[in-house]
Structures are given as structure tokens and as C-alpha cells.
Amino acid sequence: MADYDYDLFVIGAGSGGVRASRIAASHGARVAVAEEFRIGGTCVIRGCVPKKLLVYGSHFAEELQDAAHYGWSVEGMTFDWNVLRDTVLRDVDRLEAAYTTTLDNNKVDHFHERATVTGPHSVKLASGREITAQYILIAVGAWPVMPDFPGNEHCITSNEVFHLSSLPKRVIVQGAGYIAMEFAGIFNALGCHVTVVNRSETMLRGYDAALRDRLLQITMARGIEYKFNCPIKLVEKQVDGSLMVSVGDQDPIPADVLLIATGRRPKTDGLGLESAGITLGQGGEIPVDEYSKTACASIYAVGDVTDRVQLTPIAIREGHAVADTLFGGTLRKTHYDAVPSAVFSQPPLASVGLTEAQAREMFAGNVKIFTADFRPMKNVFASRHERGLYKLVVDAASDRVLGVHMIGPDSPEILQAVAIAVRAGLTKAEFDDTIALHPSMAEELVLMR
């Protein structure tokens, strides 16, 4: 290894890249990482973290609305977008500094520039410097897809949404996936008029149909408008700076912001992978084996760029596994069973394991479904009519719980704990044998009969 400048060169200091760098260095490897934007990557800089802070910030609207029922007087309340935005952006700066310190503490060299691959053991920095490494890890993440229609230059993506100069009055969100439903919830709670425009009639594909339907009903009641089966045809900028958006065969919709949330494509364009004999998949993803090794034995790839599961904890696990495999003396794979996930919509939904539809197909219909459809106590007290819905999907033959699906207040927090039980393969009888924690919403999980 001594013939190379580094033992490991990582391209991309995001969730996967930082974890792999840190762990490889802790195993004694000489590691460097190149980052073309900001240390921390999508999750920290313009993804999970600032998004969740905006969810927290906007959720006060609901709390303040309900507060009067609990005896609080909240007259004259106001909201200042600039304060929330700037506080969130300051927290992002803090986290970027913390990630940089982590790299420094682990003696990982970092180059603040773009890197491309020039061969199985070599990379080139934007400044022109060539660096060699025994192994190269590609952890460059993904990039928002911008659909092709006239006027798309007037639209923003999740990259820009955290920096809006003012709170828009009217927001159109294109797409009905994670980002669309999370930002529809944020803007709706902050008092904007929100229209979700989707090309199909399905929102949050992959989530259980009953939960999706519940989210649709609640968010419609909260004022979000939906236009399904509705492609965007044209966006025209008006003299006052607002937008006129032509959708489907309907009347154009006026808006101040059009947020595109139509998926994220692996960021592999121009990365030079062909120089190492790596052929990209149809969606631009890097094909890898179960150890995240590419077709080139010295090059690995983790995270969104491989388009396996586009979630931060997965990128982190994959990065950690590569570092252990290459430098820790342990061959380590990442498992993808019972991966918990959540949509931080308002209300949020969360899920682990098989949906009812998936289980019915895999188990030839031999499944049992248990549901709790309830009005959370705090909602009843606040005269809020929104109901929570929890669903357990159970293998009828073995009694094993195959999936847990929840929509309602705090469901992501509750689901993380119950995901342990699903991953451990516990049965419905073992759920039932667990004493309820009362009064809580989570107790519904052990009370479904």
C-alpha cells in the first residue's frame, strides 16, 4: 500500500463518505476525502436535518392552535420566516463544523474541491492535482431530477428551498413522494396555500395504502389541494415575479414558488468511472455487489449513488461496512431487512417491514391484519378530529409480525422502537404479551385484537 498516496480516497463527504473515512482512519488507514460543496453532504446541509428543523418550526402552528383548549392564551402570535430560516442555516453551519472536526480528529485529510476518477487507483482534483490510492470509495450521493418542460428554470428544488428570501403565499409542489409531502406539510402549517401536483394518482409509493389514504384525507382537510394525473406543461414568469403554471387540461394555477420534488438521480455525470471500467446502470447508479464493491476491484460505492435505499442510515451503514471490510479485518455487509422509514409530513407516518399488499402477495394471502383506528387523547381534548391509524401485518402461519405501519403524532419516534421487535422476528402473541404503557398512543401496538 505504501506506493500509493493514500490507502483510501473517498469522493464525497456526506453521510456515507464521512462515516467510511472516519472508521477506515480509526482502523489505521491513511485516508483523504474530497468534497465539492460542504462537509456533511445532503443530510446535514440540505436534507434531513434542516428539513426536520423546519418541520419542528412549522409544527408550532398546530400546538398554538390547540393550546387554547389547554388554557393558554396565545393572542397576537406572529411568525417570522427569516428568523426560522436563519436559525436553521446557523445550525447547519454548526454541524458542518462538527463534521469537519470529526475528520480532523481522525486525521483524515480533506480537499474542498471536486474529484473525478482517472483510473482504478487514481483521482484528479479540480485544481489539477492527481492523487493515487489503494482503494477509492465513491460516495457522491444523488441530485434532484428536474423534469423537462418549458419554464422549468423558474422552479426550485430541495437544494434551494431552505434559502427562500421570504415565505411564499402560494406554493405548488410537483411530485407526491417524501420531499413533496414533507414540504407540503411545512408550507401548509406556515399558512401558505399549497397545491400538490402529481403525474400519477399515487402518493408515497411503497407505503401502506391505508396510511396514504389517511394522510390524504387529513391534509386535504387542513387545506392542501391535490391534482393527480396532472403533468406540468408550462411555467411562465409574470411581470410581478410570480408564476403561472399550466397543468394537465386545467386552468393555469398562479404561484409564488414551484418546488420540484420528483426524485433524486445518482450524481455520476462526468465522474470518470469509465476510466476504471465501470458501467453505470440505467438510472445513472453505480452497480455494486453485497460488499459495495464495483466492477473494478479497487473501487467501492455507497449511499445514494448506488440507488439501493436512499436513506441516511443506509449510507452510513454501507460506508461503515466498507471501512471494516477493507481495513478492519472483518468482511461486513449491510442488511436491508426491516429498514424503518418515516415521512415527516403533518401528521407524520412511519413504517417498517411489509405492507399489507406486499405481504398478501408474498404469503399467498395467508396474512392477518390488525388495525387501531383511534383519535389520540390530545386531539380529542383539543377538539381536533384527526385520527391516528396503526396497522400490524402478521404471517398467519407463524404469527410473526411482518410489518408495522403508523400515522399519527410522534409515529416516527414510536416506530423506531417497534422496528427492533419486527427485526427480531417477534410474534403477534409476544406483542400482546407485552404490558401496555398507559396512557400513550404507542400502547395501541400491544392492544390490537
Ligand SMILES: Cc1cc2nc3c(=O)[nH]c(=O)nc-3n(C[C@H](O)[C@H](O)[C@H](O)COP(=O)(O)OP(=O)(O)OC[C@H]3O[C@@H](n4cnc5c(N)ncnc54)[C@H](O)[C@@H]3O)c2cc1C
Ligand atoms: C430534502 C431531503 C430530505 C431528506 N430527509 C431524509 C430523512 O429525513 N431521513 C433520511 O434517512 N434521509 C433523508 N434524505 C436522504 C438523505 O439525505 C440521503 O439518503 C443521504 O444524504 C445519502 O448520503 P450519501 O453519503 O449517499 O450522499 P450525500 O450525503 O448526498 O453526500 C454526497 C456528497 O458528495 C459530494 N460530491 C458529489 N460529487 C462530488 C465530486 N465529484 N467530488 C467531490 N464531492 C462530490 C456532494 O457535494 C455531497 O456533499 C433526505 C434528502 C433530501 C434531499
Ligand SMILES: NC(=O)c1ccc[n+]([C@@H]2O[C@H](COP(=O)([O-])OP(=O)(O)OC[C@H]3O[C@@H](n4cnc5c(N)ncnc54)[C@H](O)[C@@H]3O)[C@@H](O)[C@H]2O)c1
Ligand atoms: N423522511 C425521509 O426519510 C426522506 C425525506 C426526503 C427524501 N428522502 C429520500 O430522498 C429521495 C428523493 O425524494 P423525492 O421526494 O424527490 O423522491 P420520491 O421518489 O420519494 O418521490 C418522487 C415523486 O415524484 C414523482 N415523479 C417522478 N418523476 C416525475 C416526473 N418526471 N414528473 C412528475 N412527477 C414525477 C413520483 O410519482 C413521486 O411522487 C427519496 O426517495 C428518499 O429516499 C427521504
